[in-house]
Amino acid sequence: MKITDAKIYLNSPGRNYLTIEIHTDEGVIGLGDGTLNGRELAVYSYLKEHLFPSLIGRDPFDTEDIWNFFYRGAYWRRGPVTMTAIGAIDIALWDIKAKALGVPLYKLLGGSSREKVLVYCHASGRDTDHAMEEVAKKRELGYKAIRIQSGVPGMESIYGISKEKDSYEPAKKGELPEEESWNTSKYLNFVPSLFQRARDEFGYDLHFLHDCHHRLTPNEAAQLGKDLEPYKLFWLEDTVPGELQEGLRLIRQRTTTPLAIGEIFNTVYDCQTLITEQLIDYLRMTVSHSGGITPMMKIAAFAAIYHVKIGMHGPSDVSPIALSACLHVSRAINNLGILEYMGYSDKMSEAFPHEIHYKDGHLYTGNAPGLGVEFNKDFAEKHPYQKAYLPINRLEDGTMFHW
Ligand code: CS2
Ligand code: MG
Numbered sequence: 001m002k003i004t005d006a007k008i009y010l011n012s013p014g015r016n017y018l019t020i021e022i023h024t025d026e027g028v029i030g031l032g033d034g035t036l037n038g039r040e041l042a043v044y045s046y047l048k049e050h051l052f053p054s055l056i057g058r059d060p061f062d063t064e065d066i067w068n069f070f071y072r073g074a075y076w077r078r079g080p081v082t083m084t085a086i087g088a089i090d091i092a093l094w095d096i097k098a099k100a101l102g103v104p105l106y107k108l109l110g111g112s113s114r115e116k117v118l119v120y121c122h123a124s125g126r127d128t129d130h131a132m133e134e135v136a137k138k139r140e141l142g143y144k145a146i147r148i149q150s151g152v153p154g155m156e157s158i159y160g161i162s163k164e165k166d167s168y169e170p171a172k173k174g175e176l177p178e179e180e181s182w183n184t185s186k187y188l189n190f191v192p193s194l195f196q197r198a199r200d201e202f203g204y205d206l207h208f209l210h211d212c213h214h215r216l217t218p219n220e221a222a223q224l225g226k227d228l229e230p231y232k233l234f235w236l237e238d239t240v241p242g243e244l245q246e247g248l249r250l251i252r253q254r255t256t257t258p259l260a261i262g263e264i265f266n267t268v269y270d271c272q273t274l275i276t277e278q279l280i281d282y283l284r285m286t287v288s289h290s291g292g293i294t295p296m297m298k299i300a301a302f303a304a305i306y307h308v309k310i311g312m313h314g315p316s317d318v319s320p321i322a323l324s325a326c327l328h329v330s331r332a333i334n335n336l337g338i339l340e341y342m343g344y345s346d347k348m349s350e351a352f353p354h355e356i357h358y359k360d361g362h363l364y365t366g367n368a369p370g371l372g373v374e375f376n377k378d379f380a381e382k383h384p385y386q387k388a389y390l391p392i393n394r395l396e397d398g399t400m401f402h403w
Contacts, residue, residue, distance in 0.1 A: 001026050001100065003060055006052040006089075008034075008044055009377065010385035013351035015169055016040055017319045019375055020047065022092040024060055030096035031375055033288045033322035034088030036080055037171050038390045046085040055089065060096040067294040083266035083291045090292020091325045091371070099370035105325070106365060109297060109332035116362035117330045119314075119341035120145035120209055120234070124161045124168055127151050128197055135198060135206075144361035145207035145234055145338055148198055152190045155183055159213045159391075159403070168342075169316065170390050177389035182215065182401050188224055195231035207234035207338075214241045214264075214402050218250040225255030234338070235260040235282050235311070241402055245273040252279045260337075263313035266290050268299050275306045282337045286313035287329060288322035300333045309337030316342045320352040324371040327356060331365055339363065351380045 005023040010016070018034040034043045051070055058066055070086045071077060098105040106112055121143045125131025131150040138146050149160035157180050162168040172178050191210065198208055210233060216224065221239035228236060237260045240247040251259065262284035265271055274280045283303050287296045300310050310333060312326045323341070330339045341363055344352075354373040355366025366372045393403040 001028070001059055001061065001096075003055050003058050006047075006055050008047055009375075009380055010040060010044060011351060011380035011383055012385050013380060013383045014345045014347040015171065015316060016385050016388055017351070018043055018088070019319065019321065019380070020088045020092055021375065022055065022060065022089065022096060024096060026100065028096050028100050030060065030092035030094070030099070031321050031371060031373060032088035032090070032092030032095070033319045033325075034084050035317055035319055035322070036084045036289065037317040038177075038388060039081060040385065042081045043085050043088070046081055047088065051085055051089060060093045063090060063093045063097070063294050066090075066093065067292065071291060078267050078269070080264070080266050080289060084289050087288045087290060087292040087322075090294050091288060091322065094293045094325070095370040102369050104365055104367055104369060105293075105328040105371055106332045109293070109329060112331055113334055114331060114336070116359075116364050117327055117336065118145060118338045118361065119143070119358070119363050120147055120207065120338050122147050122149070122160070122168065122342055124149045125151065126161065127153070128194055131194065132197060132201055135202060139202065139206060142360040143206075145209065147209040147211060147237075147340075148194060149211060150190075150194050152183075152187050154186045156181055160211060171317070171388040172391065173386050173388045175387060178391045180391045180393045180403070181396055182393050183396055184215065184220060187215070188220060191224060192227040192231075195228055195233070199231050204232060209234045209237065211237040212239045214238045216240055218247045221251045222254035225251060225257035225259070228257050229255065233257055237261065237284065238263065242270065245271065245279070248274055248279040249277070258282065260284050260311055263289075268295065268302060271299075275303050275308050278306050278308065280308060282309050282311035284311055284313050286318055286322065287325040288318060289313070293325055293329060296329055297333070300329065300335060304333070304335040309335045311337035312339050314340035314342065316344060316348070320344060320348065320354040320356060321371060321373050321375075324354060324356055324365070324373045327363055327365055328371065347383070351376050351383070
């Protein structure tokens with residue numbers, strides 16, 4: 001089998017996605033997702049100018065060599081743009097392989113370790129009362145694990161909460177990023193009360209999670225982890241900025257609250273200290289932003305040696321194509337923790353008709369060959385890409401801060 005063509009589509013069925021198709025001489029077409037929220041055009045040109053030309057004529061079954069050609073073969077390695085571009089191609093190649101063999105993708109990844117994958121959803125409220133209403137709705141839908149985020153008294157806006165509508169999308173359309181503002185002490189003083197209320201109302205049967213979005217120092221994170229210990233979180237996510245792995249050491253020594261990090265990581269070199277020193281419980285790297293299925297399977301195996309579980313990033317900026325790749329990997333590996341699942345709007349599902357289905361707190365892969373996702377090009381072309389950015393964030397005195 002030979003690769004004959006590779007195509008990119010930028011589309012916006014409710015939000016921006018970068019979708020690729022890899023064509024072969026046997027008529028099998030593989031789909032890949034290169035969406036990198038707010039940086040889609042950089043991935044677009046990396047793919048088109050630098051990767052696609054080297055793909056033509058290659059055997060799509062040679063995923064190991066093709067991956068190394070793009071990763072090891074490049075002098076300028078790593079980084080989210082590079083790794084997302086490589087990831088889009090790698091996902092599409094695995095889709096081709098599984099489709100050509102007529103099997104669902106997980107069958108090529110070691111087969112099924114479980115029939116269904118535990119997922120967590122989001123409950124986000126403008127304030128504690130609203131957040132509790134959202135938790136109740138999600139519990140009603142059968143979710144066993146729920147991430148709770150809430151507006152913080154005295155703060156204008158915060159990641160994870162939608163001011164206008166129910167579904168949350170952090171990227172805002174426009175030519176420039178919007179600005180948000182942040183106050184760490186208001187946040188730290190508030191969060192424990194949110195979880196006390198959640199445990200008082202819902203008891204201890206549900207798993208609760210919380211995301212700090214990389215905004216704390218190690219000492220602040222250790223304090224929050226200790227304050228949250230009575231409420232038995234499933235995990236506390238992204239406490240500190242992701243660049244300095246050693247930062248997690250101090251937090252780990254001071255709290256037993258389980259820790260998760262990794263949605264912004266893109267190679268194993270972002271987390272080797274975290275894994276080998278067992279500084280985290282869950283690694284949140286996601287398939288599309290980490291160079292694809294080829295490296296993700298190796299990273300999961302490496303993490304398994306050190307008792308670290310995989311809890312992949314799966315917000316709606318990860319399209320059904322990439323989420324399906326995460327789901328098949330999650331079904332296959334032994335050390336699954338959980339998978340994030342925000343669900344998709346009708347428009348998104350119309351652009352990407354898929355086999356992924358939710359029931360009673362879990363996701364199922366379905367049995368279609370490959371990823372089990374299609375791309376409705378006609379529909380997608382009616383919804384063209386619109387420039388959008390993630391916000392930036394400042395402290396109340398104007399100092400630039402982490403978003
Ligand atoms: C969040 C994301 O899902 C999460 O845990 O941190 O919503 C994140 O803000 C977005 O993926 C950024 O594009
Ligand atoms: Mg997060």
